[in-house]
Amino acid sequence: MKSIQISKYGGSDVVDINNDAPIPRVSTDKVLVEVKASGVNPVDWKIREGYFQQMVPLQFPATLGTDFSGVIKELEQNVSTNFNIGDEVYGQASLLSGGSGSFAELALTNIKSIAVKPKTLNHIEASSLPLVGASTWQGLVDNIGLSKNQKILIHGGAGGIGTIAIQLAKHLGAYVGTTVKSEDKEFVKQLGADEIVDYTTQNFDDILHDYDAAFDTVGGETYKKSFKVLKNNGTIVSMLEQPDSNLMNQYGVKAIFQFTETTSERLTKLVQWIDQNNVKVNVEKTFPLSETAKALDYQKDNHPRGKVVITI
Known part of the structure; x- marks a missing residue:
């Protein structure tokens, strides 16, 4: 073969x-x-x-x-x-x-x-x-417990994980903010994003406020600045960064590092959601x-x- x-x-x-x-x-x-x-x-x-x-x-x-x-x-x-x-x-x-x-x-x-x-x-x-879907489900459902009317910031909304995360967050009833480059703004708007920041010309941490959660697939300074956007007792899940205790204490935020586990259970839940909701x-x-x-x-x-x- x-x-x-x-x-x-x-x-x-x-x-x-x-x-x-x-x-x-x-x-x-x-x-x-x-x-x-x-x-x-x-x-x-x-x-x-x-x-x-x-x-x-x-x-x-x-x-x-x-x-x-x-x-x-x-x-x-x-x-x-x-x-x-x-x-x-x-x-x-x-x-x-x-x-x-x-x-x-x-x-x-x-x-x-x-x-x-x-x-x-x-x-x-x-x-x-499989990987982006399981990552999204584990992050939004299992780790954050995202629910109706909560506000979530999803970084890299036009990427592999971001495109699925926006749609799942909207399905859960959340208000979605996301960061993308300028040419991707209309694309993520069609996916359901409510508040869109062009990271090439804008600072998201100056624009977005009082969010309940953040889902980070970028890391570095983007991860650190995300704490400023969150409410006290908010949650940030990162695919790249280990929890920063100084930032957690400064902003009163719960931080989680996520190593994705692609399991049959998560993949099956994804199938049910996808087949019932015309996921793009x-x-x-x-x-x-x-x-x-x-x-x-x-x-x-x-x-x-x-x-x-x-x-x-």
């Missing part, structure tokens, strides 16, 4: 196509999926460049890729599972979570990391969702499997509106 692999950490020059990669073998808790499409996330080029080698060192050659949508090809006989051969599923197959890598024609994935694909989405759209999934650009190196660089060097997807 074809698989996109690296034999050492580095840039796009270390990415190779293996036309004869071995087919992964199923086990009691893992199924084999025929991958139809694979979403590209920042974590994918970071894995390529060795960001996580201290935490989870790769065994080379290693197949890249995290998110996917596809069809179950094989599962171990006599295993009790809700899935069957031929089921359309979406989820994760990252090496970091015990999978075999999703940038391949076939991928091994843990049963606890997949769910039945949303019926209202095609494979390209569904493959863009924006895929900015697709690449064939043979151009995965270009796809990773595009994700790294640009700020895609929504997601980048590899078609297989």
Whole structure:
């Protein structure tokens, strides 16, 4: 089978196509999926460049890729599972979570990391969702507990997570403020954003006030300035920054660092919400499997509106 692999950490020059990669073998808790499409996330080029080698060192050659949508090809006989051969599923197959890598024609994935694909989405759209969808659900529902009439600031509203987070926050009945570049203002307005700040010309912390929560996918100074926007007893969840005790004490804000866990439970809840509410999934650009190196660089060097997807 074809698989996109690296034999050492580095840039796009270390990415190779293996036309004869071995087919992964199923086990009691893992199924084999025929991958139809694979979403590209920042974590994918970071894995390529060795960001996580201290935490989870790769065994080379290693197949890249995290998110996917596809069809179950094989599962171990006599295993009790809700899935069957031929089921359309979406989820994760990252090496970091015990999978075999999703940038391949076939991928091994843990049963606890997949769910039945949303019926209202095609494979390209569904493959863009697992990480950003689970991150959004974990952040807004599980960590913040966002409820009706609360105000939430969502940074990077036109990005992969932001586009889903705005729609979920509106579904929960919240008032949504977001930061985007000028050309994305109309796009996030159509997604439901109530208050839009152009971060290229405006300081959001001078404009937005008395928010109940913030969801940060940017980090750095943006994270620090977000405390100023929040009410006393407000909550900030960051995908990048560890809680800053000085800022927490200064503003009376609860801070949470979120490491996303893409579970079947969260993926299933996402499906129910998506299929019932006409959720918009924006895929900015697709690449064939043979151009995965270009796809990773595009994700790294640009700020895609929504997601980048590899078609297989």
